[in-house]
Amino acid sequence: MTSSAITASGLRKAYKDKVVLDGIDLDVPTGTIFSLLGPNGAGKTTTVNVLTTLMKADGGTIRVAGHDVATETKAVRAAIGVTGQFAAVDELLTGRENLQLIADLKRIRPAESKQIVADLLERFDLTESAEKLSSTYSGGMRRKLDLAMTLVGRPSIIFLDEPTTGLDPRSRRTMWEIIRQLVADGVTIFLTTQYLDEADRLADRIAVLDGGRIVAQGTPAELKRQIPGSHVRLRFASDLDLETAATILTGATRDAEDDLVLRAPSDGSAKSVRDLLTHLDNHNLDVEEFSVHTPDLDDVFLALTGKTSTTDTTDTTSTTDPKVSA
């Protein structure tokens, strides 16, 4: 199928006089991963809430699974699954009971639902803890249970609002694997994230949301193409070396953050790097350290929003949940 799973045009939402979403257009093809990327407060969760019928939009038209969100709410709800930012599990129920509860609410016949629940527990590696109260689960296990609950009844479109925020690196990787499997089964995924690497790795298309507007949209590769090309970073021992190098290398600029670093344009290929280093060597210039820098989504983000992303890679690895799932 090449039809659209989600379309939105001119989507607007304001809380009193504060405009949160200011005319958003989206088109998510069926069976793809679409990632809405943006810093905290950009309007990601509001977008999800409006698309999933939890909130009414002030303006614009939205169709989810071919149904109008405003007028065919029931049909939309029947087609979607939502995993919010905070694990929506019942803490006084066991993992198995949580899944059974959703199966019962979706009116799946008991004979069938037992098997569905058992399969989901198996698939999410929760069988061992199935009879334990979910309040005893670690953060990663809770997210997995939460997502498993979303999958009961096989929704064709799944909304994931920051599914890996607060997870340790290992649990994030597990979550990514699960998301990829879902898409392989033909499910459409709408994912919000503030992690650039997450959008980069998972998404077929990315929209960058900033201040209630979409500032860029495209495939990860297309977005990367929108900003200046790759370069080589050269670190010198002294300011004098750097100034000499700056005169012999065309187009080289000083790094804004480190005054002993020079940025020289380069396509990053082995040949151009070799030529560059030979050129410096011919002038008896010693390079202390060098690295090839290809643009990542961080650069895109910076170029598009004028801000750095709220979290960098060191941050994502340090937000480790003390109760790491085993």
Next chain:
Amino acid sequence: MASSTTTMLGRNFKHTLRNPVAVFNAILFPIVLLLMFVYVIGGAFDIPGKYIDYATPGMLILTICYGLSATALSVNSDMTKGIINRFKVMDISRSAVLSAHVAASLLRTVIALAAVTGVALAFGFRSPGSFTDWLGAIGLLVLVSFATTWITVALGLAAKTPESAGLVTVPLIMLPFLSSAIVPAETMAPGVRQFAQYQPFTPIIETLRGLLAGEPSGSKALVAAAWCVGIALVGYVWSLSTFKKRA
């Protein structure tokens, strides 16, 4: 295929079973109060007849009110812990979630009422009321529980945090004290007396006392029933509108 209301009910019953402390607490406190008033404080009161016969109906009403804090808490934790959003996008009828809370709360209350009545009987409470009087008394207790539970659900929904949800039922627990539950309203200071005479719990308790004493009063019962229906209606409408507003 169970309907969503019975499914939700099963969920709330499991919650009650897994949190026996809440039930125990709802039973223990009224019993302690009953014994305190009958054996420690009540001796100083100048009330005709056995004091335990006077105090028991009031204590039963207090039992209902005291148990409500658990209801407010569980309603509120549903709202603040995100699970409600899951239910909302699943297109379960809005009243199913709330009705299940009310039904589970009623069950807890009935258990607590039975326990308190049992203890009162063991300590000498006697009712000359007929079988129909007792049926009337049970009916009234259930009606009061139903009405105050809906108000509590509304309060629990309106509370921003679980901490404040624990406090919202305090006025409901205080009201019976400011009624003729423990001493006749006529003995109270001016101001308090008028309040006690006109607030809903006085006609409710007087009706219950009349029924249990075998001297039912039709006019009082009518006022009591009217209050209950009014409170239940306000609670129900308020609950649904608050539930719709909170995303």
